Amino acid sequence: MKEKEVKVDCEEQQVVLFAEKDDHSYGPVQTGSYITRNFLEDFQLKQQHLEDNLLKRMLAGEISPLYFYMTLEDISISELAKRAGIRKSKVKKHLDPVHFKKATVAELKLYADVFNIPIANLFQVIHTIQDGNWKSHFREASGGSAQGLVQHTTNNPVIVITTTTEKS
Amino acid sequence: MNPIAYDHKMAAHCETGTVAALLNHSGMEITEPMVFGIAGGIFFGYFKTAQFTFPTFIVRSKPGQIRKNIEKLLGVKMGSSTFKDPVKAEAELDNLLDEGIPVAVQVDFFYMDYLPAWQRVHINVHFVTIIGRNGNKYLLSDIYYPKVVEIEKDTLRKGRFAGGSMAPNGFMFYIKSIPPKPDYEKAIRKGIKKAIFNMLKIPIPFLGVKGIEMFSRKITDWPKYARDEEHLSHEIMKINVLLEDQGTGGAGFRFMFATFLRQASEILKDNDLFEMSKRMMAIGDGWREISLHAARIGKKRELGPEKLKELSDMIRSRAEAEKEFFTDLKKLV
Numbered sequence: 347m348k349e350k351e352v353k354v355d356c357e358e359q360q361v362v363l364f365a366e367k368d369d370h371s372y373g374p375v376q377t378g379s380y381i382t383r384n385f386l387e388d389f390q391l392k393q394q395h396l397e398d399n400l401l402k403r404m405l406a407g408e409i410s411p412l413y414f415y416m417t418l419e420d421i422s423i424s425e426l427a428k429r430a431g432i433r434k435s436k437v438k439k440h441l442d443p444v445h446f447k448k449a450t451v452a453e454l455k456l457y458a459d460v461f462n463i464p465i466a467n468l469f470q471v472i473h474t475i476q477d478g479n480w481k482s483h484f485r486e487a488s489g490g491s492a493q494g495l496v497q498h499t500t501n502n503p504v505i506v507i508t509t510t511t512e513k514s
Numbered sequence: 515m516n517p518i519a520y521d522h523k524m525a526a527h528c529e530t531g532t533v534a535a536l537l538n539h540s541g542m543e544i545t546e547p548m549v550f551g552i553a554g555g556i557f558f559g560y561f562k563t564a565q566f567t568f569p570t571f572i573v574r575s576k577p578g579q580i581r582k583n584i585e586k587l588l589g590v591k592m593g594s595s596t597f598k599d600p601v602k603a604e605a606e607l608d609n610l611l612d613e614g615i616p617v618a619v620q621v622d623f624f625y626m627d628y629l630p631a632w633q634r635v636h637i638n639v640h641f642v643t644i645i646g647r648n649g650n651k652y653l654l655s656d657i658y659y660p661k662v663v664e665i666e667k668d669t670l671r672k673g674r675f676a677g678g679s680m681a682p683n684g685f686m687f688y689i690k691s692i693p694p695k696p697d698y699e700k701a702i703r704k705g706i707k708k709a710i711f712n713m714l715k716i717p718i719p720f721l722g723v724k725g726i727e728m729f730s731r732k733i734t735d736w737p738k739y740a741r742d743e744e745h746l747s748h749e750i751m752k753i754n755v756l757l758e759d760q761g762t763g764g765a766g767f768r769f770m771f772a773t774f775l776r777q778a779s780e781i782l783k784d785n786d787l788f789e790m791s792k793r794m795m796a797i798g799d800g801w802r803e804i805s806l807h808a809a810r811i812g813k814k815r816e817l818g819p820e821k822l823k824e825l826s827d828m829i830r831s832r833a834e835a836e837k838e839f840f841t842d843l844k845k846l847v
Binding site: 359362366371373374376380381382384386419425460 | 531
């Protein structure tokens, strides 16, 4: 592949590819990501559709919050079981809303830690007046401020403080 | 503390790039492709296991093998540890940093919060280098990111102690010493032999060239594993991500391997290897076409049997080309 053929203008995601230079030597080229440059919107649209669909099913009581987050984060049952340290058979049960209700607080905390969310977000969907699109599956360090809400962990592992913020 | 004077620059892949950067920092002049090639990093594996939500493939050797093979073949001495206790892991890291030693740590990519959300997936085998600390933050050099960043201690701890497959367990490594005169010629030949073994000789039907053949056969079955059309589109487009964006240097490491062969031909003064580097670059071009084709048909939702057959044929042609290539390469070493 020639250097000029791998060059993509994409500030958001830079990558290093190897290519043939003008002098016919082979070497690294820092460039933008082709797929992010051309198809990020398509990816985000599909993610939004997936989330909308899962939310609808969760609100209808067809799936548990665990199923919601697991599917959204693209984690398999096996992997979730390993990460949470909970038996696979039990994880399978907790995907069903009926059995999810029987999960212990300790088990729910383990799941919440895997998804990097406060345990409270396994029981609530937060909509704000300003921004109905606030994501309950935010990443603590980056998700809050731009969305009008931020959640702070506390020394109590099951308590989170949810605060409104000025949108930046 | 003052950060360690460390030459941060982007590289193609987290393990090869991190190992090369640490070696460069220690005074050893070696390129990322040379690290990759000597370590016998080129590979292919097709997987459909419970660990993954969908069939997938890999294009490089097992994570961690690059570092181990470089230690073994070039005589580099590295220190490494895993931990059960995060507090001990942090204390050990801090001690090394205080001595002015940059330390590579294994993390779950998901927690690297300086990266945009769409990039951050749960992969437990990402490597970053810690080059300083400041209060509750560490200074971090990630070869996937254009500049040095700060990361909260708590966040790094989550990344280092994520559970699941290939859990990091706080793993870290650093360079203790480099050999005065590494035997590059011997190491290059061993690396090439390892690559040939990986691609042709492993008697498992989903690894090496046989893995590419399996990928070409199985991809037409992918619709039956998908939730819906959008899910299938996502998985097909992920072929592009796995081949190009997830730290491969393009074309599923084939461009990087071609660059290694080119550099190897110069060191060994071997014109045959020079010619092989051109052939590998051409093979990589074919993989790049697969990437682009997958992205385009995924975006257009043209995912019927005909289009998947086209993709399957393109992948099969890579299997044939690589079988021929590695068979010919075997004759040269």
